[in-house]
Amino acid sequence: MTTLSTDVLVIGGGATGAGVAWDAALRGFDVVLVDRGDLAEGTSGRFHGLVHSGGRYAVKDPKAAEECIAENRILRRIAADCIEDIGGFFVTTPWDDPAYADRFKDGCQATGVDCEEIDPALSLREEPRLNPDISRVFRVPDANIDVWKTVWAMAHGAQDRGARVLPYHAAVAFRRDGDRVTGARVRGARTGEEIDVEARVTVNASGAWAGRVADLAGIEGVRVLPGRGIMIAMNHRLVNTCVNRCQMPTDGDILVPIRTVCVIGTTDEHTGDPDDHTVRESEVDAMLDDGEKLVPGFRQARALRVWTGVRPLFEDAKASDTSTRDVTRAHALLDHDQRDGVTGFVTITGGKLTTFRLMAEETMNAVCRQLGEHRPCTTQTEPLPGSEQREHYRLGERLERKEEHLSGAQLICECEMVTRGKLEDAIRRRATTNLDDIRRLLRLGMGPCQGGFCIYRATGVLHGLDGLSAEQADAALQHFLQERWKGIWPILYGDQLRQARLDDWIFQGVLGVAHTPSSDGDRSAA
């Protein structure tokens, strides 16, 4: 068994975990970051992409609103390249309580969320597809974020400072030395090989899975209730500004334009299993109906893909104070030294993507306390790799670059403008045979055809590099097709069903993927 020795072992490679690794590396600690799957494959990669202005919480949860606006401003600085400055509207539709708008305005003022009421006619000029019956509109500084880009930027930044980043490595057992956690044993999902990681402090940043990881460490009572929500990506940007319903937060009240699509979300339902990704027809219907309220004609647009994310809603079974026993959307930092008398172990869970950096900062402060070291946090000011220029992402950047060399670069994915060079780079850099890893990295196959044309090409490129066998290439292709099907069959209607049928013809008809030698149970008959 390989052994590694480090200062900080981070379990969970979502935004929080990667944020902790980045924060720790900036403070000069040696770090090992592990995730049972790919980075940002869990909750972080399964949200709508919105960096909240704080407006959503201005009435209901003022502290959360304050945190959001503060972090929103910081993220715009440090993760500029991952962020698009779309701005946001809170709109009062005919279905919303008209009295809420004034409470919203007051709440924003009280919490410091920038908010300007504008004439609905002006908002309709900016967003002509918005429901013309909206009565009040407030402009807020919403933004969107490419979470995969952000997480990998932090991971690479940490790696540059010596960190070891191990996706597809699940913690299988903890090292304990009496009342001290001294690291964990992790197992590579692809190799089956185990690595013994000895760490001065272990951070449990596994979000909705934090209770399970804490159990594994022998810590009781960390209860995380997974709150399941569905999101649907529509095939283009029906709006270019994030549109929020001006009402108490509820289902289906946010429409976020991000990259080439826009995403409507979400629902909220407690589920026993954070790996439960069921999508019900009633939920899809509810989302489409909510979309109609914001953008009439929403149902005529193509729904590209549906996914579910699980929010980690924390409930501390050990807390004596009844107020903290409430399930909370706020993040929860558990210093197990104080809570359980177990040193070398910290759990961070709950929270929301917008505040991941703050969560990481607080976590590393707790780690420093446990280690008795004073090393200040610098993530508020240090730009992520790639964001040094402090220029925001703009829609059309990829097209602009492509047009400069129209004939020079072969496009593999036309929908998302992924060139062959980029694809080959990504395959080499990630050393992966999983096209879904590449999808998250490059947005390959995320456009309207959902990989209909690019995935055969990408499979060919993957096979051509690094001596992958045809069998492995077939498996990669079939894995991708199955994963994409999971996200499309519950929302197949209209033109997207047409697209799916064209893809059936390509993959099953022209290419015969069901009958490559590995998958073929073919026996000749007749």
Add this chain to the structure above:
Amino acid sequence: MLHYDAVVIGAGTAGLVAGARLAEGGARVCVVAKGVGSTHLAPGTIDVLGYAPDRVASPAAALPEFMTARADHPYALLGPDAVAESLGWLKARVEAGPLPGYRYAGELDRNLLLPSAIGALRPSALVPETMAGGDAALPGRVAVVGSRSLRDFHASLCAGNLRRAGIEARGLEIDIDVERADENALGLARRFDDAGWRAAFAARLAIKLQADERVGLPAMLGARDPHGAWSDLEQRLGRRVFEIPTLPPSVPGMRLFEILRSALRRAGGRLVIGAEVVDVERSGQAIAAVSTRAGGHDVRYAAPWFVLAAGGFASGAIELDSHWVTHERVLGLPLRGLPAPGEPRFVAEYLAEQPMARVGVAVDGELRAEGAENVMVVGAALPGAVPWSEASGEGIALASGSRAAELVLARAGGTPAGAAA
């Protein structure tokens, strides 16, 4: 208002076959279509029955039992003779067609097994002669030749899977200079029409080949004169050369379209593409006329007979809307094969059979649409088949297009009815 003996809606294989055969039978025919159909997407092979669900070695032998076992399948309505007859008709039209020397090879007795672009072996009954050399039953090693310039074909992956299937194969790449880095097979096919360019290509390829290797190339050996391009390459390389179908646009499919269009026109039929049916005039249980819209201009077509060849979900002729209601959008005809309310429309495993897969326009035993006594339904609009997984799409299109023409001609008393313009 334009008057015809029959109006065919849809210009895929089924519609063009129905139109050509009606015209050949003496009917005044117009084929109207929103766009070109399946031909430009499909490999250009005539797949009759490839999987039932095990791989079918001989469609001729398998069809009778298949028809008995699947009474709801289009083949059960058509019968084995219609399939054989229509294949013969197609072969003859290819020979008489606009592409000099171009032929289709193969018989209903035996499926050829041809490599796909990923190296899976696809069973097809009738294939362009330019593809027949890829048959797995033929002896000899295979050199699969690709080019980095063509992103839609990956030779070493194809060869790798052929090896796994027991065929000695290797992949090799040859440089092709392209003007655009995202050139597709059609762009390259135009170069293969050029004899000088072809000679230079053959010379560069010849030195890379080993004795007793046959050569598989992506399906791009000529758009205007594929027979000339292919036989010239065979001659220059001194060995079998064959095409391997790849991603759309399909060059061999476009050739098939040209052949069928030419058959239609030569028989006096008319083809109007870019004309979507936007309105239907009913007269009791019959369709009296349809209106099409092209360039903001509406044209009405009246006829005693209509052939619906507009396809299924892939073409948009059948639609599942966002309220989960399924419609036939062209003529508003009733459908068959829908999952019962509350039953799943799709299942989570991609390659499993999807409950929605067999939906089509409800017809009687003679292809007549329920609720419209003068409408014949052909091709992918028919219910009961899963053509992409059965490898049966073109067989159904050919046989149903032919049969519909025959039935219309017979009912019109052998002579065109309503011939007044």
